[in-house]
Amino acid sequence: MQKIENTVFLQSALAEIPRLLGQLNRNPGSRSFGSFDRAFWHYRTSDLSSARYQEALYTLALLYRHPFEGNYCAGNREMLEFIQAALSFTAKLQHRNGSFDEWYPNECSFVATAFVTAALSETLLLLPHNEIQDREKVLAMLARSARWLSKRQDEPVMNQVAGAALALLNVSILCSEKKYRDAAEAMLSSFLKKESPEGWWDEYGGPDGGYLSLTIDYLSRYQARSPRKDLGEALSRAEKFLVHFLHPDFTSGGEYLSRNTSYLIPSGFARRAHESAPARLLYSFAAEALRRNRGITPAGLDDRYLCYILSNWLAAGFIPSAEEPVERGLSARRLDVFFKEAGIRVLQNEHYYFVTNLKKGGSFYLCSSAGNYADAGIELSDRGVLSSQAATAHPLNDHASSGALGRIQEPLLTTPRMVIFKAYQWLLGGVLPLSGMIKKGLRKRLITGKSSGIPFERTFELKADSVVVTDRVKAAFSRENLRLGVSASYAFIPSAKFAAVRGSSRLMPKEEFRSSKNETVITRSFFLR
Numbered sequence: 001m002q003k004i005e006n007t008v009f010l011q012s013a014l015a016e017i018p019r020l021l022g023q024l025n026r027n028p029g030s031r032s033f034g035s036f037d038r039a040f041w042h043y044r045t046s047d048l049s050s051a052r053y054q055e056a057l058y059t060l061a062l063l064y065r066h067p068f069e070g071n072y073c074a075g076n077r078e079m080l081e082f083i084q085a086a087l088s089f090t091a092k093l094q095h096r097n098g099s100f101d102e103w104y105p106n107e108c109s110f111v112a113t114a115f116v117t118a119a120l121s122e123t124l125l126l127l128p129h130n131e132i133q134d135r136e137k138v139l140a141m142l143a144r145s146a147r148w149l150s151k152r153q154d155e156p157v158m159n160q161v162a163g164a165a166l167a168l169l170n171v172s173i174l175c176s177e178k179k180y181r182d183a184a185e186a187m188l189s190s191f192l193k194k195e196s197p198e199g200w201w202d203e204y205g206g207p208d209g210g211y212l213s214l215t216i217d218y219l220s221r222y223q224a225r226s227p228r229k230d231l232g233e234a235l236s237r238a239e240k241f242l243v244h245f246l247h248p249d250f251t252s253g254g255e256y257l258s259r260n261t262s263y264l265i266p267s268g269f270a271r272r273a274h275e276s277a278p279a280r281l282l283y284s285f286a287a288e289a290l291r292r293n294r295g296i297t298p299a300g301l302d303d304r305y306l307c308y309i310l311s312n313w314l315a316a317g318f319i320p321s322a323e324e325p326v327e328r329g330l331s332a333r334r335l336d337v338f339f340k341e342a343g344i345r346v347l348q349n350e351h352y353y354f355v356t357n358l359k360k361g362g363s364f365y366l367c368s369s370a371g372n373y374a375d376a377g378i379e380l381s382d383r384g385v386l387s388s389q390a391a392t393a394h395p396l397n398d399h400a401s402s403g404a405l406g407r408i409q410e411p412l413l414t415t416p417r418m419v420i421f422k423a424y425q426w427l428l429g430g431v432l433p434l435s436g437m438i439k440k441g442l443r444k445r446l447i448t449g450k451s452s453g454i455p456f457e458r459t460f461e462l463k464a465d466s467v468v469v470t471d472r473v474k475a476a477f478s479r480e481n482l483r484l485g486v487s488a489s490y491a492f493i494p495s496a497k498f499a500a501v502r503g504s505s506r507l508m509p510k511e512e513f514r515s516s517k518n519e520t521v522i523t524r525s526f527f528l529r
Contacts, residue, residue, distance in 0.1 A: 210261025361388025
């Protein structure tokens with residue numbers, strides 16, 4: 001095995017390996033030996049070992065297979081035993097129909113089945129045949145998953161479909177089964193037709209940076225193994241779109257994107273850097289952000305997502321890719337673009353960078369040499385929480401948004417609800433039509449919101465050296481009930497709550513507030529020279 005140069009991606013991942021191994025049950029005498037779900041095997045606060053945690057075994061396989069400075073896992077036989085234990089335990093989690101659960105019993109989760117199958121198949125493609133005990137049993141498990149996935153062609157969450165297509169392709173290679181390749185190609189062809197001409201796939205009502213970077217990772221792996229012209233073109237469009245959301249302070253994304261994520265998964269950019277200038281910029285940006293400890297780094301991931309996606313930082317470090325200087329380029333670029341379908345306006349001049357999503361009530365991010373300002377929309381305390389971010393808003397033009405404030409739904413799990421839900425799932429959850437209805441209902445309840453019926457309008461005046469934000473709400477309320485400039489996300493998006501490290505202070509606008517019987521108007525002025 002050739003030794004690999006220790007890049008910033010590898011350093012950042014290696015620092016988290018003790019935390020990752022702490023999620024794994026490493027006790028060979030335990031019935032749950034090989035489980036990465038610490039809440040299940042150690043704290044025993046969960047009755048389900050979530051299958052998605054098992055994606056972490058691919059991280060161990062990458063470490064085992066690739067030596068680099070400081071990597072004490074490379075060639076370590078104990079690490080290979082852990083990988084084998086994780087494979088064996090994963091097999092115990094699989095339903096007879098080939099699916100896996102992520103959150104609750106009998107869920108038959110598409111995303112868990114797609115992503116776990118992708119991670120396990122990548123592991124088998126990476127490690128030599130003689131280093132996997134019971135390899136044929138693992139292949140049989142993957143074949144069951146592939147059969148289940150191949151029957152599901154119209155899932156609504158697009159990054160998951162990209163992962164499923166890769167999983168099917170990988171299983172077709174491992175099992176030499178043409179039917180799985182045919183299913184992968186059919187799934188991918190349908191997927192590519194759903195890309196917006198602007199370069200994004202829908203994630204609960206619009207584009208999202210973190211999930212688009214994950215999609216690019218899965219698609220770039222597919223392209224590396226089974227090149228397609230239309231896939232390469234789709235990736236290029238996605239990369240060109242995504243570069244607009246690289247902030248000059250080396251953060252990215254946030255509440256102005258559909259799922260509120262602020263991370264970028266770098267491995268797809270590394271694979272594509274040699275043939276795509278936008279991918280090379282994204283790769284270089286991700287590397288520089290790590291050096292500066294900006295945005296979301298592996299250290300900022302919670303334990304769950306560390307198991308899910310740490311492998312992507314390792315993979316980025318194992319792919320030889322040339323960086324380009326990005327700081328001067330980011331500060332010197334000039335942008336003024338309106339993505340009409342997405343509802344997103346991006347403007348950058350010599351004084352500031354500004355981005356807003358007018359379909360999310362005008363949620364915006366403003367960055368200048370004087371500081372930064374994140375705003376998730378109007379937030380009003382009125383018998384609960386009302387928010388323009390939770391609304392279904394629409395652009396009036398490229399600098400104004402209108403809609404009705406949404407009523408925040410933040411249902412918390414209580415013991416009676418848990419008992420009833422778990423009993424129902426245990427008895428009837430395995431009935432697939434019912435399982436699908438439950439999943440659809442939970443998505444609507446936890447991710448989408450309800451309108452309050454209170455109209456609002458937000459407008460932006462984007463001047464050469466200042467930004468003026470004016471909010472109008474068709475109701476009277478006091479200043480004490482209003483929150484502005486809040487970086488808030490209430491929807492159940494597990495990867496949307498990580499704390500981004502920002503390198504500059506918070507901007508402080510000049511504010512004017514007035515409220516009459518039927519309308520409240522708030523104006524904030526940011527002076528950025």
